[in-house]
Amino acid sequence: MTMKKTRSLFTLLAVGIMIWEGCSKKEEPPPSTEGYSVNGGTTSHKNGSICMDCHNASATTTYQWVVAGSVYKPDQTTPAPNGILFFWTKANGTGDIISTLEIDANGNFFTNVSILPGLGAYPQLRGVSGDVKNMPVLATTGNCNSCHGVTDDPIWVN
Template sequence: MKRRGLNILIVMIISVISFQSCEQDDENENETKISTYNSTESHMEGQNCMNCHESGGSGEGWFTTAGTVYDSSKKSTFPNATVKLFTGPNGTGDLKLTIQVDNYGNFYTTENLDYGDGIYTSVEGNSVTKHMNSSITSGQCNSCHGINTDPIWTE
């Protein structure tokens, strides 16, 4: 009788462990990930985050917007800045989303965001707000910045 009870307990534990591991590895579910000030959860500064953080990708969470902010030297990352997304240029129109930049200079979010005909970005540092002059229709910021154009930067 004791052996039967032990076997039942072992089967129950294995079932719970199997269920949890399948739930965590389900590629059809989006895990919520949003950067915050002082966080040290991110990695790979300057890389295109969406190479991994997309549906079916190896990264946790499917990012809708992500990138890296640098200081005015454009060589060192700028921690704890703020990225804002507006419907109009130079911080005008409706504020669609505010994203905190983490301790490594990275920002990312899995929050839904409709880029529609384009969204305008602003980056706030300690004393300066920089505005992107053209609108964007994709949140893959590091696919251009640091590759075809200057890195995103502030001071």
């Protein structure tokens, strides 16, 4: 568990460095929230919308998110900032951690990095209070708000 956690942190770090190096050829370094959400970040918008309606390859947005969505408090209306998403190989926080993604200060999460395997992963949400919520079935798309808030309850946590 600790080893796996350490390894996934290393992966994140490696990805971070790759992004930084990839973008460092431009004139100015981009803000750290450009490629993926971080706790405390404020660059996102449009809570609850289906992010990939706009942020997709055929649209005119600059950024194409691979995984994106919104997280709410138990009232399912107030955004819940600064939790963390873990993506597991098996249901209910079992198997291996594939990747992690921090939720920003607006209660949104997003990344343009391919952090989900093609077959999908089991999302687990850990709120700032320590509350843990597991998605019981495989998420096969990173467009989380295409179900949550539409055909299913919004994603929520304490």
